Amino acid sequence: MKNKRMKIARIENDLSQEQLAEIVGVSRQTIGxxxxxxxxxxINLCISICKALHKTLNDIFWDE
Amino acid sequence: MKKxxxxxxxxxxxxxxKLSAYMYIYMLITLMVLFAIKLVKGISxxxxxIEILCFTISCIYMIISLSKYSIKLFTKYDDELxxxxxxxxxxxxxxxxxxxxxxxxxLLFPGYLQTIDILFYALIWGIPAxxxxxxxxxxxxxxxxxxxxxxxxxxxxxxxxSIGAIFYGILMGGSKxxxxxxxxxxxxxxxxxxxxxxxxxxxxxxxxxxxQGEKNADRQVKxxxxxxxxxxxxxxxxxxxxxx
Numbered sequence: 464m465k466n467k468r469m470k471i472a473r474i475e476n477d478l479s480q481e482q483l484a485e486i487v488g489v490s491r492q493t494i495g496x497x498x499x500x501x502x503x504x505x506i507n508l509c510i511s512i513c514k515a516l517h518k519t520l521n522d523i524f525w526d527e
Numbered sequence: 528m529k530k531x532x533x534x535x536x537x538x539x540x541x542x543x544x545k546l547s548a549y550m551y552i553y554m555l556i557t558l559m560v561l562f563a564i565k566l567v568k569g570i571s572x573x574x575x576x577i578e579i580l581c582f583t584i585s586c587i588y589m590i591i592s593l594s595k596y597s598i599k600l601f602t603k604y605d606d607e608l609x610x611x612x613x614x615x616x617x618x619x620x621x622x623x624x625x626x627x628x629x630x631x632x633x634l635l636f637p638g639y640l641q642t643i644d645i646l647f648y649a650l651i652w653g654i655p656a657x658x659x660x661x662x663x664x665x666x667x668x669x670x671x672x673x674x675x676x677x678x679x680x681x682x683x684x685x686x687x688x689s690i691g692a693i694f695y696g697i698l699m700g701g702s703k704x705x706x707x708x709x710x711x712x713x714x715x716x717x718x719x720x721x722x723x724x725x726x727x728x729x730x731x732x733x734x735x736x737x738x739q740g741e742k743n744a745d746r747q748v749k750x751x752x753x754x755x756x757x758x759x760x761x762x763x764x765x766x767x768x769x770x771x
Contacts, residue, residue, distance in 0.1 A: 481675065489538070489672075490538075490673065492670060495748035499751035499752045500755050505537055506540075507537075
């Protein structure tokens with residue numbers, strides 16, 4: 464499922480996919496695939512993304 | 528903000544580990560077959576020392592690593608343990624790969640190995656290496672990882688290729704420097720020529736591969752986004768119909 468909250472949080476932080484990818488240490492394509500819901504990141508990567516976007520895990524990855 | 532220079536993408540690592548694990552299984556089977564043939568034919572032990580080293584070192588590493596996590600080789604596990612098992616097998620694959628490569632170099636020059644042995648070993652590591660490279664390009668695993676990383680990646684590739692090319696030049700043309708007890712300056716030209724002959728095509732071909740991998744990875748992302756958009760639209764339509 465598409466991760467719209469991550470995309471919104473990234474845009475709120477004024478970051479491109481490439482900039483976020485550099486901060487968390489993955490490729491731009493991996494960020495794209497996570498946002499498209501085509502790749503399930505590990506908990507460590509989720510935490511790194513949340514820290515970079517100043518959000519909690521619930522804010523971005525919890526699906527209600 | 529902390530910025531990582533080197534790309535350690537878990538998505539790529541997981542996929543690469545899976546490929547290397549398959550490579551290990553293939554190499555183990557082919558090395559066993561080769562070993563059995565050599566034993567039956569009564570060939571001298573120097574010509575199957577690589578096989579023995581591959582079996583013993585990789586198996587010892589595998590047993591120690593699996594027992595560290597209390598994992599059994601043929602038991603099905605959850606995703607996390609499955610990944611650990613794949614990682615261990617992939618490391619075993621890399622151990623075998625380097626033993627064959629280094630073993631070929633060490634044993635070829637004193638004359639322990641024959642051309643036929645080198646050919647078989649080249650098939651054992653060459654076929655999976657080629658398959659992995661083309662699979663990685665096709666599935667967007669061989670990538671720069673972004674425009675900024677492309678520049679540093681290209682520099683890194685140039686340095687590594689230069690080192691490899693110089694090594695190749697010295698290895699193949701080093702004998703031209705000293706022959707019949709005298710030093711020949713023309714040997715340097717041989718070394719440079721061989722290094723350029725190997726290094727330049729390798730650099731440009733590898734560049735081409737990574738650029739193609741990058742294109743394929745981008746296409747994958749676009750397709751995933753398009754699919755996700757279609758699914759999202761479908762869900763929105765279904766929700767609006769439910770409300771009606």
